[in-house]
Amino acid sequence: MNFWQGLLEALQSLSSNKLRSALTILGIVIGVGAVIAMLAIGRGAQDTITGSISGIGTNLLFVVPGGSEEVSNPKPLTLTDAEALRDSFVAPSVTGVAPIITGNVELSFAGESLFTQGYGVTPDYMPVRNVEMLEGEFIGEVHILGRAAVVVLGPDAAEELFGRSEGVIGETVRIGGQPFRVLGVMVPRGGSGFSNPDELIMIPLSTAQTRLFSRSRDSVDMIMVQAISAEGVSRATEEVASLLRTRHRTAIGEDDFTIFTQQDFLQTATTITNVLTIFLGGIAAISLLVGGIGIMNIMLVSVTERTREIGLRKAVGARKRDIMLQFLTESSLLSLMGGLIGIALGWGLSTLVGVIATSQDVELLPNMGLDAILLATIFSTAVGLFFGLYPAKRAADLEPVEALRYE
Amino acid sequence: MTDGYVIKADAITKVYQMGQIEVHALRGIDLRIAAGEIVSIMGPSGSGKSTLMNIVGCLDRPTAGSYYLEGEQVADMSDDQLAAIRNRKVGFVFQSFNLLGRQSALNNVELPMRYAGVNSGRRKRAIEALESVGLGDRIDHRPNELSGGQQQRVAIARALVNNPAIILADEPTGNLDTKSGEEIMKILLGLNEDFGTTLIFVTHDPEIASMTERIIHLRDGLVEQDRQSERVANQ
Ligand SMILES: Nc1ncnc2c1ncn2[C@@H]1O[C@H](COP(=O)(O)OP(=O)(O)OP(=O)(O)O)[C@@H](O)[C@H]1O
Ligand SMILES: [Mg+2]
Numbered sequence: 001m002n003f004w005q006g007l008l009e010a011l012q013s014l015s016s017n018k019l020r021s022a023l024t025i026l027g028i029v030i031g032v033g034a035v036i037a038m039l040a041i042g043r044g045a046q047d048t049i050t051g052s053i054s055g056i057g058t059n060l061l062f063v064v065p066g067g068s069e070e071v072s073n074p075k076p077l078t079l080t081d082a083e084a085l086r087d088s089f090v091a092p093s094v095t096g097v098a099p100i101i102t103g104n105v106e107l108s109f110a111g112e113s114l115f116t117q118g119y120g121v122t123p124d125y126m127p128v129r130n131v132e133m134l135e136g137e138f139i140g141e142v143h144i145l146g147r148a149a150v151v152v153l154g155p156d157a158a159e160e161l162f163g164r165s166e167g168v169i170g171e172t173v174r175i176g177g178q179p180f181r182v183l184g185v186m187v188p189r190g191g192s193g194f195s196n197p198d199e200l201i202m203i204p205l206s207t208a209q210t211r212l213f214s215r216s217r218d219s220v221d222m223i224m225v226q227a228i229s230a231e232g233v234s235r236a237t238e239e240v241a242s243l244l245r246t247r248h249r250t251a252i253g254e255d256d257f258t259i260f261t262q263q264d265f266l267q268t269a270t271t272i273t274n275v276l277t278i279f280l281g282g283i284a285a286i287s288l289l290v291g292g293i294g295i296m297n298i299m300l301v302s303v304t305e306r307t308r309e310i311g312l313r314k315a316v317g318a319r320k321r322d323i324m325l326q327f328l329t330e331s332s333l334l335s336l337m338g339g340l341i342g343i344a345l346g347w348g349l350s351t352l353v354g355v356i357a358t359s360q361d362v363e364l365l366p367n368m369g370l371d372a373i374l375l376a377t378i379f380s381t382a383v384g385l386f387f388g389l390y391p392a393k394r395a396a397d398l399e400p401v402e403a404l405r406y407e
Numbered sequence: 408m409t410d411g412y413v414i415k416a417d418a419i420t421k422v423y424q425m426g427q428i429e430v431h432a433l434r435g436i437d438l439r440i441a442a443g444e445i446v447s448i449m450g451p452s453g454s455g456k457s458t459l460m461n462i463v464g465c466l467d468r469p470t471a472g473s474y475y476l477e478g479e480q481v482a483d484m485s486d487d488q489l490a491a492i493r494n495r496k497v498g499f500v501f502q503s504f505n506l507l508g509r510q511s512a513l514n515n516v517e518l519p520m521r522y523a524g525v526n527s528g529r530r531k532r533a534i535e536a537l538e539s540v541g542l543g544d545r546i547d548h549r550p551n552e553l554s555g556g557q558q559q560r561v562a563i564a565r566a567l568v569n570n571p572a573i574i575l576a577d578e579p580t581g582n583l584d585t586k587s588g589e590e591i592m593k594i595l596l597g598l599n600e601d602f603g604t605t606l607i608f609v610t611h612d613p614e615i616a617s618m619t620e621r622i623i624h625l626r627d628g629l630v631e632q633d634r635q636s637e638r639v640a641n642q
Binding site: 002005012013016308309311312313314315316317318319320321322399400401404 | 461464466467486487490491493494495499501505506507509510518519521522523526565569
């Protein structure tokens, strides 16, 4: 019996009981749809997260205090540490150093108030993070020296306080009750749906130390280091580490600081989102399995119903493999159709989630890869084959005489 | 084939195991049927007629004994070999027609050729077979759009389409009225006349039996009597 005839017969047989076929397919449709949607949403989340991490620049290092737990007397990171890193002789791969202290702040202006994160920074922050100004200027050396009460606003912060992001220079906002003059507004960076970089505000580091976040001596929360190039990141990491070890007098393996690179963040984020995607996909795959069992169930019923037909086919010369193929074709056709409809459903579902996410101001573009579609098609057909195997074998092994007698 | 017998069975027994009980359906049947013979098998219900037909038609294997179909030892063939033998050498006509209900008459008749791997000329041969049973104008009808007699004629077309050596008909007229029954018999006997096909009928009807050449009576799984019919005796 040739392939096309077999296919045609299987189609005829399936369409002779449309409702039943449709209900059987439904299990696979839901299973495949769920898997596809989960994978697409997981990927979308991954894209968003890695995208926002990539946005921070490929040649940045983040040095934070605290390291391995055995360190007996951990020292904080200080402004002098940052100063030492500027030495192009000890750290030739380092081109920029920006110490930062951070804290949560409450801004208010004319009855509007905003809780957000504040950075105490030096002018170096601007080149290190490629900050561009929408209007006004960034914090300069004079502001540091004078511990000036000035603030640079992220565009969203300005928007929320003033209802506009331009024409706000010179306004006075209150931060923690103290008046600060608006020095400038930064260009939107966009990106992350999780912590919004456009809501950040920047004040001079010296001002932050003394008037807002009160830090002991000159300790800082983080030092951002810019390497000369993306390729220079690992060399810069080495240089920074060895310098800090010397300064803090720690042994190798007992660092009291930690250096992260963008690569580290990317890796961590990718690992986490991968685990999440696999977990969600796995749960969805269970429903695919249930769909497969549905196919098996219906195929068993179908074999029983068609016992006489099988007997007759055998009587006129069908071999075991002919019967086997006939039922396998039917079951894989069922699951393949389910798979195709499921892909459409999955696409619809993930698009819907994307739309809902966008309406909630969360940036999430579901990403339905071709590989996921292929995987779903192959996997669902495999499910049909696998769960069709037992019923088909039952049919093929029927004794012709018994089958013909069957009432 | 060497000795001219299509069917050569020796000491055939068939035992069904029903839990603890053994049912001896056939207890030693010797049977020789020559090519072109028309035979009817009679006997009371449960005497083993259908069991014998199934073995002769290679649908089933004997428990013991040897069976040659056209010179080929069939008793120890594999399932797939038996399927091939049935496909090429045997045509079945059942009491209950056994057509595929969702398929047209044409597709039903094409079925044995599909399993034989015949592709070219298959449709033409199927149409010819349907024409030879007088259904040339019903090829696209489904079984439920045909009368009982017509359905049985489709079944005959299906049985003859691969030019089998024997056609086995287990009570082919059992579900039909007298007139359709006669037509069916006429068509089957005509096959013997035209192609020399060996015909074996199972029947309870002496009328039918009298149309054949040889009547074999079974009782309790044994051949009780094997004689020429009146039709031959009177010639
Ligand atoms: N699959 C089976 N399992 C057990 N016993 C069986 C089986 N098939 C047939 N038999 C037994 O074998 C014997 C012969 O059965 P068979 O069907 O050959 O009778 P028959 O002569 O065709 O009868 P009828 O005229 O009623 O069709 C019966 O006693 C029957 O009960
Ligand atoms: Mg019988």
